[in-house]
Amino acid sequence: MKRVVITGIGAFTSIGTGCQDFWKALLSGQSGISPVESFDTSKYAVHVGGEIKAFSPASYIKTLEAQKIGRTSQLGIAAAKLALEDAQVDMAALDLTRAAISMGTTSGEPNQIEQFDDYFVADNLQAAGDEMLTLYPCHHIAAYMAAELQFMGRNTMIPAACAAGTYAISHAFDMLRLGQADLALAGGADSFSRITYSGFAQLKAIAPERCQPFDKNRKGMIPAEGAGVLVLEPLERALARNARIYAEIAGCGLSCDAFHMTGGHPEEAGSVKAMENALFESGVQREEISYISAHGTGTPTNDMHETRAVKKVFGNRSGQVPISSIKSMLGHTMGAASAIETAVCALAAYTDRIPPTINLDESDPECDLDYVPNEAREHKVFAAMNNAYAFGGVNASLIVKKFKDAC
Amino acid sequence: MSQRVVITGKGIISSLADQADTLHNALCAGQCGLGSIGLFETQHMGGEVPSFDARAYLGDGNLRPLDRIAQLAASAAHLALEDSNWTTEMRAEQDVGIVLGTVFSSVHTIGTFDQLAIRRGPRFVKPLDFANTVINAATGQTAIWHNLRGINSTLSTGASSGLQAIGYASDLIRSGRISMLLAGGAEELCFETLFGFERAKLLGKRVESAVPFDAGRTGLIVGEGAAFVMLEDAEKAQARGASIIGEIRGYGTAFDPHRGQDADKLGMAMGMAIRAALAHSKLNIEDIDCISASACGSPMGDRCEAEAIAAVFGNQTASLPITAIKSALGETLGASGALQSVALVEHMHHGVLPGICGFKALEDGLYLPMAKKENCTIPMQNGLVLSFGLDGNMCALVLSKA
Numbered sequence: 146m147k148r149v150v151i152t153g154i155g156a157f158t159s160i161g162t163g164c165q166d167f168w169k170a171l172l173s174g175q176s177g178i179s180p181v182e183s184f185d186t187s188k189y190a191v192h193v194g195g196e197i198k199a200f201s202p203a204s205y206i207k208t209l210e211a212q213k214i215g216r217t218s219q220l221g222i223a224a225a226k227l228a229l230e231d232a233q234v235d236m237a238a239l240d241l242t243r244a245a246i247s248m249g250t251t252s253g254e255p256n257q258i259e260q261f262d263d264y265f266v267a268d269n270l271q272a273a274g275d276e277m278l279t280l281y282p283c284h285h286i287a288a289y290m291a292a293e294l295q296f297m298g299r300n301t302m303i304p305a306a307c308a309a310g311t312y313a314i315s316h317a318f319d320m321l322r323l324g325q326a327d328l329a330l331a332g333g334a335d336s337f338s339r340i341t342y343s344g345f346a347q348l349k350a351i352a353p354e355r356c357q358p359f360d361k362n363r364k365g366m367i368p369a370e371g372a373g374v375l376v377l378e379p380l381e382r383a384l385a386r387n388a389r390i391y392a393e394i395a396g397c398g399l400s401c402d403a404f405h406m407t408g409g410h411p412e413e414a415g416s417v418k419a420m421e422n423a424l425f426e427s428g429v430q431r432e433e434i435s436y437i438s439a440h441g442t443g444t445p446t447n448d449m450h451e452t453r454a455v456k457k458v459f460g461n462r463s464g465q466v467p468i469s470s471i472k473s474m475l476g477h478t479m480g481a482a483s484a485i486e487t488a489v490c491a492l493a494a495y496t497d498r499i500p501p502t503i504n505l506d507e508s509d510p511e512c513d514l515d516y517v518p519n520e521a522r523e524h525k526v527f528a529a530m531n532n533a534y535a536f537g538g539v540n541a542s543l544i545v546k547k548f549k550d551a552c
Numbered sequence: 553m554s555q556r557v558v559i560t561g562k563g564i565i566s567s568l569a570d571q572a573d574t575l576h577n578a579l580c581a582g583q584c585g586l587g588s589i590g591l592f593e594t595q596h597m598g599g600e601v602p603s604f605d606a607r608a609y610l611g612d613g614n615l616r617p618l619d620r621i622a623q624l625a626a627s628a629a630h631l632a633l634e635d636s637n638w639t640t641e642m643r644a645e646q647d648v649g650i651v652l653g654t655v656f657s658s659v660h661t662i663g664t665f666d667q668l669a670i671r672r673g674p675r676f677v678k679p680l681d682f683a684n685t686v687i688n689a690a691t692g693q694t695a696i697w698h699n700l701r702g703i704n705s706t707l708s709t710g711a712s713s714g715l716q717a718i719g720y721a722s723d724l725i726r727s728g729r730i731s732m733l734l735a736g737g738a739e740e741l742c743f744e745t746l747f748g749f750e751r752a753k754l755l756g757k758r759v760e761s762a763v764p765f766d767a768g769r770t771g772l773i774v775g776e777g778a779a780f781v782m783l784e785d786a787e788k789a790q791a792r793g794a795s796i797i798g799e800i801r802g803y804g805t806a807f808d809p810h811r812g813q814d815a816d817k818l819g820m821a822m823g824m825a826i827r828a829a830l831a832h833s834k835l836n837i838e839d840i841d842c843i844s845a846s847a848c849g850s851p852m853g854d855r856c857e858a859e860a861i862a863a864v865f866g867n868q869t870a871s872l873p874i875t876a877i878k879s880a881l882g883e884t885l886g887a888s889g890a891l892q893s894v895a896l897v898e899h900m901h902h903g904v905l906p907g908i909c910g911f912k913a914l915e916d917g918l919y920l921p922m923a924k925k926e927n928c929t930i931p932m933q934n935g936l937v938l939s940f941g942l943d944g945n946m947c948a949l950v951l952s953k954a
Contacts, residue, residue: 146727188673188674188675189674190675242806242824250687251686251687252685252686252687253687253708255662258659258662258663258666258744259666261663261744261747262663262666262667262670263670265663265667266667266670266671270747273751274751275751275752276751277744277747277748277751277752278748278749278751278752278754279752279943281656281659281748282655282656282708282710283657283687283708284655284708284709284710284713284941284944284945285943287709288710288807288811288943288944288945291807291809291944292809292810292811292944294809295809296807296809297806297807297808297809297821297824298805298806298807299805299807300709300805300807300944300945301707301708301709301716301720302707302708302709303705303706303707303708304657304686304687304688304706304708305688305704305705305706306686306687306688306692309688312705316705316720319723319724319727319729320723322727323723323726323727325723339666339669340662340665340666340669340685341685342674343665343666343669343674343677343682344665344677344679344682344685345682346674347674347675347677347678347679347682348679348682399649399702399703399704399705399729400647400701400702400703400704401649401650401692401695401700401701401702401703401704402701403695403696403698403699403700403701403704404696405696406617406683406684406689406692406693406696407679407682407683414701415701418647418701426729535686535688536683536686536688536689536692537686537688537689537691537692537693537695537704538692538695538696538704539688539692539704
């Protein structure tokens with residue numbers, strides 16, 4: 146099978162857009178958390194989120210009419226364009242019939258069903274728009290991206306909740322290593338959702354002010370929105386066009402707890418298996434993993450179980466592997482999260498820098514590993530692992546490694 | 553690891569039958585599963601699974617956490633696991649995966665959850681329902697119910713979701729990442745989905761309106777159901793003594809960036825997907841013995857499909873048996889390609905390809921002489937399944953009889 150490399154990164158987030166601005170913001174520990182504006186939170190006990198406040202879709206969307214597609218699709222297109230630009234892909238030289246898109250999401254276009262619900266409850270469905278079929282189902286996100294870019298290759302949406310980005314990247318990885326495409330845009334996108342906010346608020350899982358992964362006083366996750374898209378290519382194509390290579394995709398591990406819809410496995414069975422499968426598939430040794438991008442939501446249970454799972458896999462080395470959660474800065478961008486975090490792993494391997502876990506004030510005896518508290522760090526990163534866990538008991542771990550020409 | 557991916561079991565829940573041979577017989581007898589809808593108030597016709605009771609398949613456990621689509625999916629999964637003899641004990645030892653294709657997923661649950669928040673306030677929403685507001689809820693629930701700890705993925709590509717899920721799953725085996733998984737699709741009939749189709753003006757008014765390739769067709773009828781095939785690495789399936797009923801030879805996809813706005817471009821994408829499937833299968837057009845068409849009664853979609861088939865198969869089209877089962881089951885969206893696949897394996901096994909339910913006369917100008925009402929008795933080794941989303945995603949898959 147072919148080797149697959151990451152040659153472009155496009156992030157659209159609350160703290161920065163594109164590759165460089167985003168990376169700079171992450172390394173400087175910026176927070177994208179602010180009061181929610183997209184709907185009225187007065188009836189909720191919490192009021193903050195990770196919304197993207199300044200976004201003008203029309204500056205990215207040219208072929209399609211920006212205002213006629215959903216926000217998640219708009220974010221996906223913006224991130225895709227940024228990624229293609231970053232990769233300096235010559236579109237004229239690209240065989241569009243072999244240009245693929247594989248995207249992940251948690252909620253697709255939730256704003257569409259939320260609008261329907263408003264009309265439905267008001268008993269005024271006549272006034273609702275005609276877009277339920279043409280905008281709501283989540284496959285439209287990858288489809289509108291392809292329509293904007295005129296991509297005719299494989300086009301998939303993998304709604305695997307908060308591990309969706311990794312699942313989508315692993316699917317693109319397979320397409321490319323099996324020779325089914327020449328280039329793939331792979332990642333995840335989600336827009337800010339009232340439904341998601343209501344659910345997590347009801348579970349009392351939302352932190353009131355700050356997201357503090359691994360802190361002793363952590364109070365929960367913070368829902369957010371965003372998109373992350375990577376340009377993936379077979380190594381020989383990237384070399385032939387002299388592309389900058391951020392990192393190589395080494396392998397991934399996918400598993401399911403088959404235990405609980407919203408909670409993890411009490412013994413971390415699935416998350417341990419995902420990490421072990423990723424190590425096995427990639428052939429990367431445990432000692433070579435020099436950074437872990439944590440799922441690190443900031444909820445009391447996630448961070449404790451994730452710490453335990455890392456200890457089970459890395460044993461007495463676990464204290465030596467820097468681990469950080471960028472959700473401390475962005476909040477939880479849902480289906481986009483693990484795609485953005487895969488980009489972070491690639492950038493860590495490319496630049497030998499690790500973004501911090503911010504808001505980490507007091508260490509927790511149950512979370513006693515090296516979480517890169519509050520300050521970015523220079524650190525030689527040979528291979529980096531990204532962990533993602535999701536509703537449905539879905540687990541995914543993906544390993545990228547520093548690119549070296551010889552295998 | 554071998555490169556061959558075989559089918560070792562099948563399970564279906566549909567408006568006509570919950571066993572593949574019963575579905576085959578019903579289709580051959582010209583039975584139609586479409587009619588008025590009892591699930592909710594509507595004037596539209598639909599392909600509802602009549603008096604569906606998941607307890608018949610899943611027993612007396614607590615079904616409350618599973619909404620309708622999850623119950624349909626878990627029931628079909630139960631039948632496929634039973635048929636392939638993946639016992640509870642075997643599943644406790646080995647990690648079986650699942651890939652589910654769906655379009656609207658749990659949209660009714662999602663809407664209901666949000667509507668309660670609007671009516672009574674966000675502090676009154678039900679946590680149990682929140683778990684089902686993610687699009688992959690049915691996949692997760694099915695995995696929990698059947699203890700499926702392998703890869704757990706959900707695929708949405710529009711109406712081709714179920715077929716493309718089978719293709720995607722076969723790649724997961726080919727890439728060596730897993731040796732066995734359930735692959736298929738599910739869709740539930742609900743108010744929100746019908747509302748979408750009604751507003752898009754795609755619905756046929758009567759059952760007779762939705763006959764594939766028929767001159768009198770005016771639009772589709774939405775249906776529901778679920779179907780899974782158990783896919784396994786051929787060597788491992790043989791080693792465990794599994795009964796092999798078919799093989800996934802290959803699949804192909806294509807995307808129409810004009811998204812159905814231009815009939816020529818739509819037909820071109822359909823043809824590209826068929827050619828890609830043949831190439832991936834390393835088969836020629838002469839090797840294909842039958843087709844299960846995607847056609848749903850859409851005036852433009854069916855015409856483009858007929859033209860794409862004629863363009864790829866040329867003169868062979870005159871003698872190539874073709875069936876289309878959506879005038880019997882409805883457009884079951886995410887379930888449709890998986891239902892077609894299970895049905896086609898069964899048709900090939902019996903050596904009879906059912907005629908098209910309700911078919912009267914081919915639309916003028918279409919070259920598809922084998923589209924007819926009568927069944928076709930003929931030996932079939934390799935079959936082509938087509939599943940085309942008229943909003944962009946085309947998928948074609950080649951199956952072989954064991």
